[in-house]
Amino acid sequence: MKIVHLLSGGLDSGVALAHWLSLSHEVRILSINYGQRHFRELESARALCEHFHLDFVEVNLEALKTLMRQNSQTGSFDVPEGHYTEDSMKMTVVPNRNMMMLSVAMSHAIDLKYDAVSFAAHGGDHTIYPDCRPEFIQAMNQVAKVCDWHPLEILAPFQDFTKSQIVKRGAELDFPFHLTWSCYKGLEKHCGKCGTCVERKEAFELSKLTDPTEYL
């Protein structure tokens, strides 16, 4: 299968990439700069592409942030600390982010006559990010069949995985976890306190694997 895969530079989409490659699919990477504060993750996306000998394709859609005034990822608010599933984390939701990124990846996939677009939504995201839920993925799959004469499939290989199951899958594949970036704060090292850092730490603990991440 020929797959355009959305690679953020984070752990989930990185392991998903390794997963597709292990199954011998042809993968084209797409990374999107949507004005995220933690654009540091895009350097990780580039490093992962180098590791796997793939072209790094980044699209700069930074102008999108002019439309999003009310969240901590693109705006000037502080990134909340604490657990990922807490209510305070709702301010880290960039409205309709996944659909914007998927629609761009779909355009690219249609242009290349590829078969599918993939992103790494996972089970643990459902409570906080509406556009990681199975019903969203299903609805996107319907759109993908009719948005062009060339039909596409939307793949979310980890939609039923917990984060620690993703870490386990990565370990099976000898995945270079140290190249990935999760922290929403985008400092020099992972802060260890924001929602994604807490979730990342926890995933390694639960899967009983050594966490190679350097936290501040």
Add this chain to the structure above:
Amino acid sequence: MKIVHLLSGGLDSGVALAHWLSLSHEVRILSINYGQRHFRELESARALCEHFHLDFVEVNLEALKTLMRQNSQTGSFDVPEGHYTEDSMKMTVVPNRNMMMLSVAMSHAIDLKYDAVSFAAHGGDHTIYPDCRPEFIQAMNQVAKVCDWHPLEILAPFQDFTKSQIVKRGAELDFPFHLTWSCYKGLEKHCGKCGTCVERKEAFELSKLTDPTEYL
């Protein structure tokens, strides 16, 4: 109703704007620069906003064109001349264009807590643009219900209209047709020969209204 309306600067989305305003809806305009050759249409969008005393909001997503290599709207190919429904017009299809624009408008609508997003797909587009078909609009409506905790509706008020019916609707509303731009070539005046020019001329002829457009 509070509606984010995608205004290209063309005739269809212009009349749709007048249509919503005539029904006393609150309308927020969004215009998207996706690297189209005929960015001249964005000046028309601005002029329409001035006419209707609305804010003109443009998002520059020009970087998208780096992903679209194979069509005449964003690439270096010649714009084909002739009738809109001919096979040669297929090269004017920007892959997944409507979904990319709708997804950005949806993000904006969620951020503003608006009720709906509107675009001006019309009946005549169906044969050539897959993302103007009723099945696409329906599928997008499903996504719009689940892509965020705040559900949205997708409106396409002209999906069953022919272009000449849109012109008639515009005439009823005293719509300033002369402010709009259709031509794909993006020269100083409408070329009168490309698919959209031919369609525009024909729509005025069929509706027995005077065409105020200056053609080369």
